[in-house]
Amino acid sequence: MAGKRGARLLRRVWSGRYLYLMFLPVFVYYMLFRYAPMVGLVIAFKDFNAFLGFSRSPWVGFKFFSQFFRSIYLWRLVRNTLLINLYDLVFNFPAAIVLALLLNEVQNRRFKKTAQTITYLPYFVSSVVIASMVVQFLSPSSGIVNHLIASLGGERQYFLTQPGAFRPIFTLMNLWKNIGWNSIIFLAAISGINGELYEACMIDGGGYLRRMWHVTLPGIAGTVVVLVIMRLGHVMDAGYETILLLQNNANLETSDVIGTYVYRRGLRGGEYSYATAVGMFQSVIGFAMVILANFLSRRYSETSLW
């Protein structure tokens, strides 16, 4: 019996041999570049030394974790990461909804298409180009922003060295980059609303604003909830690759996030084990957040990742 079942399984596996062959390079990729680094996380518990290698470096347990938890950086990095996400959620997220509402009201097809094309454009501009523009525009001596301030009688400011200015700058930059792109999904949600609801509202004497308030907004509420929950899964990411481009010693107080810190201490400073421990702290919290997000999503919106 067992032999028969085994033979049948073998036959099924054999019939899929080309599929396995196809999957093989993908499997190798995942093992080498996704799972091997996870195994590499053990160096967070070792005092990694390049000469001794992975296996012979001595174990140190949670030394680097407690070093990080006792340092002043823990609070600073977590605060900055969370605040950057919060700013984005409070300002940029609603902005995309408003843009979708406005676009939805445009009657002229051609104007609508053009407006969409233009507002989606910045999403495809590279982070280095965007950061370069920010640096150039904010330059105290030659930037257009300071020329404007000076011509209005104000004092020229070196914004990028002011810790207080970093979050607004970064949020505004992301607004420019993402508002159009983020509006796509809301626009799709709006167009999925049943037209009869609008007609019913109109028959009841509802004007334009009333329709928006009673039909459109409730109609996209589900999408909004799902997107907010999904964001929860990413609250430990703050776009460190872009932040790194705008970071300097003077604005570190507000611009330093876990990703930039790991890069600075680990790759620039060579403290591999310590930086790995910090990165692992981020990954573990991030993973817990994804699970929480999925749980909430299943609970409140009948959509879930798994």
Next chain:
Amino acid sequence: MSVTEAAVRRSNRIRVSRGRKLFLAFNTAVLLLLCAAMLYPVLFVLAASFSEETAILKGEVTLLPVRVHIRAYEKVFHYPLLWKSYANTLLYTGLGTAINLVLTVFGAWSLSQKKMVGRRFLTLMCTFTMFFNGGMIPTFLVVKELKLLNTLWAILLPGAVSTYNMILMRTFFMAIPQSLVEAAELDGCNDFGVLFRIVLPLSLASLMTIGMFYAVAHWNSYFSAVLYLNRPELYPLQIILRQVVLMNEIVENASSTENVMAEGIKYATIVVAMLPMLCVYPFVQRYFVKGVMVGSVKE
């Protein structure tokens, strides 16, 4: 979209109130303003790159170039690493996207076929990496151990498959009728034959969309080069831009004539780095939007 719009349009025919007209005018004005805000930085950079240095420094440039010249571009084009980095970026984008597509299609197709035993487990193995990963340092050490540092493979391989894109593609493949696959198998096609002769010709639009996303990511990427490369002849364009504008490199080791044009050179470099993307974008934009929609349907 059509239903709502039709309803709204019908309502307009019934009565276009003054309030409604006012709102539409306001709506158009806001959108025009927004479009201007989206375009202005790009136009300003363009204008500044053609303007004389003193005009930039004094703030005379607003929308149009002042005292037009192209000397900044001449300087940029003579920057020794520029063309090399352009070639590198083209190579990374072309070859990288090709590798991405092959692996993504292979993974997506095999994981979409019921006759592959264990596909659920393998799918889980892939999706898990979307939520948990080893992080920057362990990945760096793996790339280092594989002796890939300072080779183009360090740029191409660590991100060779985007799990999200692969799952997206798999969802798309699962919608292809099984009868089509079986018919081809009866005609003597093996799984590769089915994939290349039947499935891919049916999936050109999705392939295009996913390929575009990969290509843009390659073109815009700078961080893997920061992590894995320190030989300037391998640098991609974005790294050169970062050096010129964000790290002031050209100014530091420049002769006095270049110093006089530092700002112009920076703006010209920005233009050089973003122009290809701006030129291609209007033609390929619709594919991207389609991609977002596909993703949203799944979720």
